[in-house]
Structure formats: structure tokens, C-alpha cells
Amino acid sequence: MIGFSHIASYSVVTPILSIYVKDVINAPVEMVGFVTAVFFITSALVKIFIGMFAGGKKTITFLLLAFIIFSICPALYPLMDSIIALIILRVAQGFAFSLIVTASLILAALAISSVDRNRGVGTYTASLSLGFLAGPAITTFSIPLFGVPNTFYFASLMGFMGTFAAFFLNRKLSSIEESWQILGVTVNRESFRSRISDITRNKMFGIAFIGNFAFFVLFGVILAYAPLYVKETLNFSDELVSVLFLLYYIATTVARFSIGRIVERISKSTLMIISTGFAAIFSFALAISVDNFAFAGIFALIGAIQGVLFPVGSMLIADYIQPSRNVLANSLYMMGIDVGQGMAPLITAGVVIQYGLEYSFMISAATLATATLLIIWLNTHKSPSHARDES
Numbered sequence: 432m433i434g435f436s437h438i439a440s441y442s443v444v445t446p447i448l449s450i451y452v453k454d455v456i457n458a459p460v461e462m463v464g465f466v467t468a469v470f471f472i473t474s475a476l477v478k479i480f481i482g483m484f485a486g487g488k489k490t491i492t493f494l495l496l497a498f499i500i501f502s503i504c505p506a507l508y509p510l511m512d513s514i515i516a517l518i519i520l521r522v523a524q525g526f527a528f529s530l531i532v533t534a535s536l537i538l539a540a541l542a543i544s545s546v547d548r549n550r551g552v553g554t555y556t557a558s559l560s561l562g563f564l565a566g567p568a569i570t571t572f573s574i575p576l577f578g579v580p581n582t583f584y585f586a587s588l589m590g591f592m593g594t595f596a597a598f599f600l601n602r603k604l605s606s607i608e609e610s611w612q613i614l615g616v617t618v619n620r621e622s623f624r625s626r627i628s629d630i631t632r633n634k635m636f637g638i639a640f641i642g643n644f645a646f647f648v649l650f651g652v653i654l655a656y657a658p659l660y661v662k663e664t665l666n667f668s669d670e671l672v673s674v675l676f677l678l679y680y681i682a683t684t685v686a687r688f689s690i691g692r693i694v695e696r697i698s699k700s701t702l703m704i705i706s707t708g709f710a711a712i713f714s715f716a717l718a719i720s721v722d723n724f725a726f727a728g729i730f731a732l733i734g735a736i737q738g739v740l741f742p743v744g745s746m747l748i749a750d751y752i753q754p755s756r757n758v759l760a761n762s763l764y765m766m767g768i769d770v771g772q773g774m775a776p777l778i779t780a781g782v783v784i785q786y787g788l789e790y791s792f793m794i795s796a797a798t799l800a801t802a803t804l805l806i807i808w809l810n811t812h813k814s815p816s817h818a819r820d821e822s
Contacts, residue, residue: 433494435562436593437501437531442566443586444505446676447579449658450669451508455580458514460659461784464776467655469518471773473525478533478766495597497530502590509580531593533765560684560738565589567677574669630760634809635700635751639744640764641809642703644771645802646740649714649733649795651775657717657730660788665723675727679734686738699743699750700810706743707806710736711799718792741768 452458452466504524511517566589573582630636661667661675694702713733720726744764752760779791 432596433498433531433535433593434559435565436589436596437498437528437535438559438562439565439569440502440505440562440586440590440593441528442563442676442680443569443582443589444508444566445654446567446570446658446673447574447582447669449655450662450672451579451583452514452517453659456512456514456517461780462514463659464655464780464783466514466518466521467651468773468776470521470525470528471651471769471771473522474529474532475766475769475773477526477529478762478769493530494534495594497527497534498590498594498597499527500524501527501531502587502594505583505586505590508583529765529769533762560680560687562589563680564677564684567673567680570673571670571677574673579669626756626759627763630752630756630763633751634812635747636760636764638700638703638806638809639747640767641802641805642707643740643744643764644767645707645799646710646737647768647771648775648798649710649792650737651772652779652791652795653730653733654772655776656779656783656788656791661726663788664721665726667723675730678727678731682731682734683738686735687742690739690742693739694743694746699747700806702739702743703747704803704806704810706736706739707799708803710740711796711803714792714796714799718789718796 448466449463452463453460458466501524504520504527507520508517511520566586569585569589570582573585657675658672661672662669667675697705710733713729713736716729717726717733720729745761748760748764749757775791775795779794782790782794
């Protein structure tokens with residue numbers, strides 16, 4: 432319920448935020464990118480501090496407080512007629528989002544035994560996809576009935592579902608702690624710098640980090656500029672923009688429910704190479720596509736790639752990072768994803784203004800192509816830290 436709730440709330444906002452900023456607040460296109468970016472930049476900065484603790488009551492307490500902040504913010508969006516006020520709210524919600532995402536991933540990982548970890552992580556990420564489906568489904572029906580601004584209230588409603596779930600989880604803390612895999616592991620003997628150094632030198636962490644970082648550069652571009660691109664270039668209505676994201680997340684969900692079977696047939700590192708490479712190709716295809724149906728099909732295929740990349744990266748970290756460093760490794764991993772999403776709208780804003788929205792997809796394609804080559808190199812390079820982890 433916690434995973435579903437915050438993702439559903441987040442994905443209600445996703446298809447309509449750019450439209451709201453440009454068409455309702457009448458902000459310039461560069462501010463559209465900044466409003467998108469500031470959310471993820473804040474989230475990335477917070478994640479590094481979350482990695483300094485390893486579960487316990489603090490994790491669930493932070494989760495509960497974060498859900499309260501996260502749920503209130505969207506209800507305030509329609510009341511803001513100033514771009515500055517909206518940015519402040521996005522910073523507050525990005526702070527809460529970071530706590531929720533990292534804490535829930537920590538709780539899910541620690542409660543799953545090592546024997547069932549691959550299937551468990553796949554199931555957990557698949558449950559998040561149901562939230563991704565719920566958001567665009569809500570907006571598709573809400574926009575024609577209530578309008579874009581009032582649709583934000585549904586995001587708050589979905590967030591408060593997670594607030595109640597976190598409250599009940601907090602009450603059942605003791606029973607959950609008994610099954611946590613990290614209990615009994617001493618982490619204080621290692622310095623924080625030493626743990627970061629060992630994690631970042633692990634080649635499988637590097638593969639997971641680079642692949643997802645590059646993909647979420649593309650996803651940041653999609654969040655900021657795809658709604659505007661399809662409205663201006665392909666003449667999509669606001670409702671069709673929401674349907675486009677619904678197709679994206681349907682593909683994500685199908686891929687995530689299939690991930691357990693996929694990793695039984697293809698190695699995780701190979702999957703990272705294939706997925707990142709195809710993401711580069713599809714990103715370029717978005718930029719040159721002029722047909723509505725072709726664009727929607729390519730968009731859905733990118734959603735399927737997201738459904739593979741994120742859980743496979745999580746599995747690589749679970750497999751190759753020792754339990755005492757798992758919390759910090761996941762914080763760094765999620766921070767990299769947020770940095771990718773946060774950087775993308777900012778670094779492409781100038782290009783978009785000068786050359787057009789489609790060039791943001793081309794920059795994403797170049798980033799993904801570079802990442803694919805780097806992952807191939809890492810996959811063939813035997814690092815000392817990886818050798819130690821496998822022994």
C-alpha cells in the first residue's frame with residue numbers, strides 16, 4: 432500500500448505538471464524544466480543523508496512524517512498563481528518523496544530473505560507499477576470532468592492512503608524488525624567514507640548506477656517536455672497526454688511482472704546493456720517520429736525498458752553489495768536516478784529554446800549511447816572489489 436500510494440500520487444502529477452505550469456501559470460518553457468528539475472534535485476540531496484542510518488524506528492518515523500508533507504503539497508498546487516510559490520512546494524514535496532522512496536525500498540529489501548530476494552524485489556517494483564497505472568488513469572477521467580488544476584487534489588487523496596498505511600506500519604514495528612536481514616550486522620566500525628569508496632568501486636554497482644542514471648536523464652526529459660511536444664507537434668489534447676503516460680506505465684507494469692522470468696534466462700549485466708542500448712535507439716526515434724501512433728508505440732517501449740532497468744539495478748546491488756552497506760548503496764543508487772532526472776530538464780532547456788523540443792530527446796539518446804558503451808566496458812573489466820564480493 433505504501434509503495435502504491437506514493438507512486439500513484441506522483442504519477443497523477445506527472446502528465447499534467449508541465450501543462451499546468453505553461454498553460455495555467457503562463458510560465459516560459461525554461462521554467463517548465465526548472466519546476467520539474469527542482470523536485471528531483473532536492474530528492475537527490477536528501478538521499479545521501481538517508482544512507483547514514485540503517486533501518487530501525489527512525490526509518491518508519493521518517494516515512495510517516497514524509498507522507499504527511501508529500502500528501503499536503505499537491506492540494507496546494509492549484510492555490511498557487513506564482514511560479515516561485517510552486518517551486519517552493521516542489522522542493523518540499525521532493526524532500527518528502529526522497530524519504531518515502533528510500534525508506535520504503537529499505538524496508539522492502541530488509542524484510543525479504545536472501546533466497547527470495549530477486550523475486551521479492553521484482554514483486555515489490557511491480558506493485559509500484561500499479562501506482563504508476565493508477566495516476567494516469569485518474570487524470571484521464573479527471574481532466575475532462577474537473578480540469579487540470581483540480582486534478583491535483585486526487586494526488587493528495589492517493590498520498591493520504593500511504594499516510595494511513597505508514598501509521599499502521601509504525602505500530603507494527605517490532606514484528607517487522609524480527610525478520611530484517613540487517614539485524615546483527617555491525618556497521619559502525621567502518622567509516623562513512625570507506626563504505627562509499629567500496630560501494631562506488633564495485634563494478635556491478637557501477638553498471639546499475641550508470642544504466643539507470645542515463646535512462647532517467649531521458650525520463651527527466653520526458654516528464655518536462657514530452658507533454659508539451661505532443662501537444663504542440665502532434666496536436667494531442669490534455670486527455671490524450673494522460674493516455675500516453677497510461678500506455679507508458681502499462682508497458683512498465685508488464686515488464687516488471689515478467690522480470691523474475693527474464694532474469695532466469697538473461698544475466699542481469701547483459702540485460703542492463705541491452706536495455707540501455709534500446710533506450711538510446713528509442714529516444715532518438717521519439718525525436719524523428721511524426722506519426723501519432725508511432726510516437727505512442729515508441730513511448731510505450733521506453734516504459735517497458737524502465738520496467739526492466741530499475742529492478743535489475745536493484746537486484747545487482749542486492750546481489751553484490753554486502754548487507755551492512757545495502758542501505759547506503761540504495762541511497763546512492765536512488766540519488767543517481769534523481770540527479771539524472773533533475774539535470775536533464777536543466778541541461779536541455781537552452782537547446783529546447785533555441786532548436787526545439789525534439790532536440791531534448793536527441794541529447795538523451797547521446798547520453799544513453801555513451802552509457803551503453805561504458806557498461807559494456809565495465810562488464811568486461813574485472814575489478815578487484817568485484818572479485819572480493821564474489822569470493
